[in-house]
Amino acid sequence: MNLDFLAVAPTVAIVAAVVLLLMVDVTFKVGHRWWGFAAALGFIGATTASVWQWVEHRGADGELFYSGMLSVDGFSSFAGMVIFPVAGLGVMAGWQLVRGVGKRGAEFVALAMVAASGAHLMAASADLVLLFIALEVFSISLYVLAGFSRKGDGADEAALKYFLLGALASAVFLYGVALVFAATGTTSMYGAQSFLDATLILRPGVLLAGIALLLVGLSFKVSAAPFHVWAPDVYQGAPGGVTGFLAAGAKIAGFAALARVLVVPLGGYIDDWAPAIAVISAMSVVIGTLFAIAQTDLKRMLAYSSVAHAGFIMTALVAGPAGVADMWFYVATYSLQVVGAFAIASVVSGALTGKSPLSDFTGLAIRSPMLAAAMALFMLAMAGIPLTAGFVGKAAVFRAAIDADYLWLVILGLVAAVGGLFFYLRVIVLMYMQPSAEGVPAPRVPLGAGVAVSVTALVTVVVGFVPWPLLDWVRAAIPL
Amino acid sequence: MTVTPGWYMALAAVLFVIGTGGILLRRNALVMFMSVELMLNAVNLTFVAAGRELNVLDGQVAVFFVMVVAAAEVVVGLAIIVAVFRRRQTASVDELSELRG
Numbered sequence: 001m002n003l004d005f006l007a008v009a010p011t012v013a014i015v016a017a018v019v020l021l022l023m024v025d026v027t028f029k030v031g032h033r034w035w036g037f038a039a040a041l042g043f044i045g046a047t048t049a050s051v052w053q054w055v056e057h058r059g060a061d062g063e064l065f066y067s068g069m070l071s072v073d074g075f076s077s078f079a080g081m082v083i084f085p086v087a088g089l090g091v092m093a094g095w096q097l098v099r100g101v102g103k104r105g106a107e108f109v110a111l112a113m114v115a116a117s118g119a120h121l122m123a124a125s126a127d128l129v130l131l132f133i134a135l136e137v138f139s140i141s142l143y144v145l146a147g148f149s150r151k152g153d154g155a156d157e158a159a160l161k162y163f164l165l166g167a168l169a170s171a172v173f174l175y176g177v178a179l180v181f182a183a184t185g186t187t188s189m190y191g192a193q194s195f196l197d198a199t200l201i202l203r204p205g206v207l208l209a210g211i212a213l214l215l216v217g218l219s220f221k222v223s224a225a226p227f228h229v230w231a232p233d234v235y236q237g238a239p240g241g242v243t244g245f246l247a248a249g250a251k252i253a254g255f256a257a258l259a260r261v262l263v264v265p266l267g268g269y270i271d272d273w274a275p276a277i278a279v280i281s282a283m284s285v286v287i288g289t290l291f292a293i294a295q296t297d298l299k300r301m302l303a304y305s306s307v308a309h310a311g312f313i314m315t316a317l318v319a320g321p322a323g324v325a326d327m328w329f330y331v332a333t334y335s336l337q338v339v340g341a342f343a344i345a346s347v348v349s350g351a352l353t354g355k356s357p358l359s360d361f362t363g364l365a366i367r368s369p370m371l372a373a374a375m376a377l378f379m380l381a382m383a384g385i386p387l388t389a390g391f392v393g394k395a396a397v398f399r400a401a402i403d404a405d406y407l408w409l410v411i412l413g414l415v416a417a418v419g420g421l422f423f424y425l426r427v428i429v430l431m432y433m434q435p436s437a438e439g440v441p442a443p444r445v446p447l448g449a450g451v452a453v454s455v456t457a458l459v460t461v462v463v464g465f466v467p468w469p470l471l472d473w474v475r476a477a478i479p480l
Numbered sequence: 481m482t483v484t485p486g487w488y489m490a491l492a493a494v495l496f497v498i499g500t501g502g503i504l505l506r507r508n509a510l511v512m513f514m515s516v517e518l519m520l521n522a523v524n525l526t527f528v529a530a531g532r533e534l535n536v537l538d539g540q541v542a543v544f545f546v547m548v549v550a551a552a553e554v555v556v557g558l559a560i561i562v563a564v565f566r567r568r569q570t571a572s573v574d575e576l577s578e579l580r581g
Binding site: 133153237 | 489496512513523533534539545549552564573580
């Protein structure tokens, strides 16, 4: 048994901070300053632990711990270095919501932290059963967070839809785990890998059905078409303060799990799953872009755009192990843009309400130039305009797909990226070229959201101008 | 005729399909939720049958984890359904249509 404290340090840091937060809160009733302090403690501790893991175990130095349950490698530690800061920024951006729900704010912070640790475990688990548990820790926390506001414009509807479809996706994923177990005789990913490498399966029906179900279940979680139907309703109905966290977390965790499951146990079957990934990717890109054009609500539009982005990220995965680094680059930069964009939406339309009609943004440049500039930056980055992180990400995933001989997918992606300009630029036109409605006050930017927007905008610009360090780092963010 | 684990796996597949059908066809949130539980139990049956067939304990052990996770899911799921019902006096997902576009 290979026991090592460093292997579980990020999880322990988060859980310890959650326990501390809740215990001190019930005993002393200190209020939201204490929640913020405890959350900062947990997120900073977990990020530090992930960086430490990165230093010790990145690249070829990955190791398995706890009887092959947990893998600590460049992949999991990079995931931690993305998830915990992004989750911290997401919670900061939603601080108005935390303060607006009274005593329940402590639960909100605790659930967000538990969800973040579940997301990290999804990237770190080396066993399919542990992966399922991590997936549920993450998802169940998010079901609650999606319905956290009781101000009644659809948060309960969003929570119910998220719950029913999420539970369906989890069950499908779990059946995939069971079938892969039936075909290989082990739930360990690395055990399954060595079994499949050493054995020629003459009738691979059960295994292929398992792969298909795993793909469907995880596609649900990352909201790739045609399994995206929950995303628009949930993004639109969930309170403004939580949507950014929800959207970014689901992408990071979902793609981390998807990449490891595809590359490690099923790496030898790439000829079977790569075409399926390509088709899902193509459908997501097309459906996401087309539906986003027709939306009149910013959060709903961003939901369809996130479907398209799920497709772009999957474009990298058709290359198999060679595409994992490019996937990480895209996921890391996109998750920051999403947190920033939803933080602005929550400032403009309210952190406790779900809907965020585009009309709220007319003339925002006059009322609040800084917010409008940041929003314009995020829209341009998501559209993939050069000198933003979004451009480098798209270039990276497209190159991975070209190297894997999926030229048609890249051409389709380029066409969709041009089509995407239409709805991203529409937001900018609304903000800059339309007069503001009479008597609408300038939105007041709370400190937390302000910090979150500034940090995410800064990183988006810096990575856009100087992408090489990050491009270098993700080369070491590969599974063991 | 002996009933081999293969039969149990076939039964599990049938139960899983029935559960999926329930989710897709029924309109009451509670019944949809019951269908999810049916799917999870079908998976449990697959785990146990496969573990028996392959003579490894992993299958039985996995079932315990699945049951615990399913119980946690029930807690949150029923709470959400009750919250929706208290606001709208209905648990039919067809009437939940504020969010669309």
